Amino acid sequence: MTPHTQTVLRMLLGRSADGERQTSAPSEGLxxxxxxxxxxxxxxxLFPLLERLRQAGWVERYWEADESAEAEGRPRRRFFRLTPxxxxxxxxxxxxxxxxxxxxxxxGVPRPGIAGGRR
Amino acid sequence: MSRGPxxxxxxxxxxxxxxxxxxxxxxVAALSVCAAxxxxxxxxxxxxxxxxxxxxxVAALxxxxxxxxxxxxSLGRQPAAARRQAGVVQAPRTARPVLWLAVRLLPAAxxxxxxxxxxxxxxxxxxxxxxxxxxxxxxxxxxxxxxxxRTGRDKESA
Numbered sequence: 001m002t003p004h005t006q007t008v009l010r011m012l013l014g015r016s017a018d019g020e021r022q023t024s025a026p027s028e029g030l031x032x033x034x035x036x037x038x039x040x041x042x043x044x045x046l047f048p049l050l051e052r053l054r055q056a057g058w059v060e061r062y063w064e065a066d067e068s069a070e071a072e073g074r075p076r077r078r079f080f081r082l083t084p085x086x087x088x089x090x091x092x093x094x095x096x097x098x099x100x101x102x103x104x105x106x107x108g109v110p111r112p113g114i115a116g117g118r119r
Numbered sequence: 120m121s122r123g124p125x126x127x128x129x130x131x132x133x134x135x136x137x138x139x140x141x142x143x144x145x146x147v148a149a150l151s152v153c154a155a156x157x158x159x160x161x162x163x164x165x166x167x168x169x170x171x172x173x174x175x176x177v178a179a180l181x182x183x184x185x186x187x188x189x190x191x192x193s194l195g196r197q198p199a200a201a202r203r204q205a206g207v208v209q210a211p212r213t214a215r216p217v218l219w220l221a222v223r224l225l226p227a228a229x230x231x232x233x234x235x236x237x238x239x240x241x242x243x244x245x246x247x248x249x250x251x252x253x254x255x256x257x258x259x260x261x262x263x264x265x266x267x268x269r270t271g272r273d274k275e276s277a
Contacts (some may be wrong), residue, residue, distance in 0.1 A: 033240050044260035048267035055271035075238040 001097040007039050008049055009090045012059065012082045029062065029079030050080055058086030214241060214254035221258040224265035 011030060030038075036046055053059040060083050069076035082090060218237050222230045237257060244250045 032236065033243055042260070043256045044263045047260055048263045051264060051267040051271065055267075074242045075235065077239045077243075078232075078236045 001093060004039075004041055004045055004049060005053070006094055006097055007041065008035070008046065008053070009058075009082075009086075009094055011035060011038055012080065013087070013090055013094075029081035031077050031079055035080065053086070054080075057083060058090065059083065214250050217251075217254040217258050221254075221261040224261050225268060229268060 014028065032047070032050075035050075036043060039046060041049075050059055050061075054061060059080055061078055061080050064077045064079060066076060218234065222233055225233055237254075240253055241250045244253055
């Protein structure tokens with residue numbers, strides 16, 4: 001699993017990018033623009049990734065209710081969220097990926113005393 | 120699909136045309152550029168006839184460009200402050216053809232939804248520059264996205 005996929009899955013699980021804090025409930029969808037801003041991924045990475053996760057059955061997309069869009073006078077938005085299957089499997093997959101990755105990759109910050117870190 | 124006020128994103132104002140005074144200003148600016156080019160080139164040209172030919176050609180090209188309105192999109196346009204004051208949120212003209220071009224790569228069945236999704240994003244981006252940048256980024260992203268959509272579809276149908 002690529003780091004980009006891990007980032008997106010963490011966000012859809014409602015966690016911050018570093019996986020430490022819970023930012024929202026996993027059942028809540030994320031708006032595409034919000035995902036783009038929070039993840040910092042280029043569109044050419046983010047949207048194909050979401051599409052592949054959707055094809056794998058981990059992510060679903062849905063339109064917001066017409067009423068709320070019309071009340072605010074704007075086009076309706078499309079949200080992305082984890083399916084029940086994705087919500088069940090993603091934490092395990094992330095844990096496995098995290099365990100398999102070297103410490104420097106796992107944390108994203110080199111640590112003193114660890115290969116690649118500053119001593 | 121019609122979304123009421125969201126239509127404003129694609130709305131153009133039929134009554135708003137480029138003012139004659141701004142065209143004159145643009146023309147004067149173009150001629151000034153011609154004069155500057157002429158003065159820069161003239162020492163390097165061998166004969167006065169060459170200089171006249173080059174400057175005439177440059178001037179003709181600039182005038183044609185100005186008259187067809189294709190010189191620079193911002194020249195002669197209403198200032199941004201005036202557009203904001205008018206309170207009309209418009210998708211930049213350049214965003215629409217860019218998205219239209221991008222969506223051609225998608226399967227026909229997915230195009231309408233993708234365009235509607237993009238309309239939502241454009242409506243939420245605060246500045247015309249941001250909307251233009253988003254459209255260009257989506258155009259750049261489209262080959263990979265279209266590949267993901269099409270290969271996934273092939274797998275599903277297999």
